[in-house]
Amino acid sequence: MFVALLNLLFPAVCSGCKGTLLESERLICTHCRHDMPFTQHYLNENNETAQKFRGRIPVEHASSVLYFNKDGIVQELIHNLKYRGKEEIGAIIGEWYVHDLKNVEALKSVTDIVPVPLHIKRFYKRGYNQITSFGLTLADGLGKTFNNTLLKRSTFAKTQTNKNRADRAEIIGNAFEINATQADNGKHFLIVDDVITTGATLEACAKALLKIPDAKVSIITIAYAQ
Numbered sequence: 760m761f762v763a764l765l766n767l768l769f770p771a772v773c774s775g776c777k778g779t780l781l782e783s784e785r786l787i788c789t790h791c792r793h794d795m796p797f798t799q800h801y802l803n804e805n806n807e808t809a810q811k812f813r814g815r816i817p818v819e820h821a822s823s824v825l826y827f828n829k830d831g832i833v834q835e836l837i838h839n840l841k842y843r844g845k846e847e848i849g850a851i852i853g854e855w856y857v858h859d860l861k862n863v864e865a866l867k868s869v870t871d872i873v874p875v876p877l878h879i880k881r882f883y884k885r886g887y888n889q890i891t892s893f894g895l896t897l898a899d900g901l902g903k904t905f906n907n908t909l910l911k912r913s914t915f916a917k918t919q920t921n922k923n924r925a926d927r928a929e930i931i932g933n934a935f936e937i938n939a940t941q942a943d944n945g946k947h948f949l950i951v952d953d954v955i956t957t958g959a960t961l962e963a964c965a966k967a968l969l970k971i972p973d974a975k976v977s978i979i980t981i982a983y984a985q
């Protein structure tokens with residue numbers, strides 16, 4: 760009743776076209792959802808996201824939910840998720856993707872879903888890690904453990920703005936450390952992040968996790984950018 764009244768006073772609007780949402784719609788209207796640039800590449804082992812890691816690190820599965828279209832709805836959604844506290848965006852996109860991922864054989868052996876950790880300073884400023892809601896939804900839907908204590912940012916990795924490209928790559932490569940015990944040996948970690956661009960951050964996360972004996976990694980991002 761109260762919710763209905765609130766909706767009447769402040770109708771929920773579509774994040775895409777700003778039209779009023781129906782009661783059954785969440786976040787974006789059915790029309791905009793059909794127009795969204797889903798990659799649909801999760802069953803293709805040689806998809807664009809997987810190609811970013813070829814020759815760099817072994818991954819069991821890699822995919823992205825959507826193509827990142829600059830000035831389009833995906834950029835808008837990611838911006839709202841990251842900077843405007845709209846954590847439910849990650850949960851809703853996660854719900855859409857869980858259905859697809861249930862068909863991916865390579866993900867059946869995943870044990871833990873590991874979010875790319877934020878810098879601690881940024882975490883306190885923002886108050887949340889933008890990828891947590893997406894990771895939790897995948898963990899819940901696929902029946903896996905959400906593990907946000909295993910992977911950490913290294914404390915020595917300082918701001919990178921004044922460094923040249925080679926220095927930056929070096930810093931990113933050492934930016935993560937793990938907090939593993941013997942119980943983590945042989946696990947399959949699914950790393951989740953918001954947008955993949957060069958893949959350097961995800962590669963560094965994977966390398967840190969692959970130091971665990973017999974570990975395997977997979978990677979999923981909400982969006983894929985060229």
Ligand SMILES: [Zn+2]
Pocket residue numbers: 773774775776777778787788789790791792
């Ligand atoms: Zn719309």
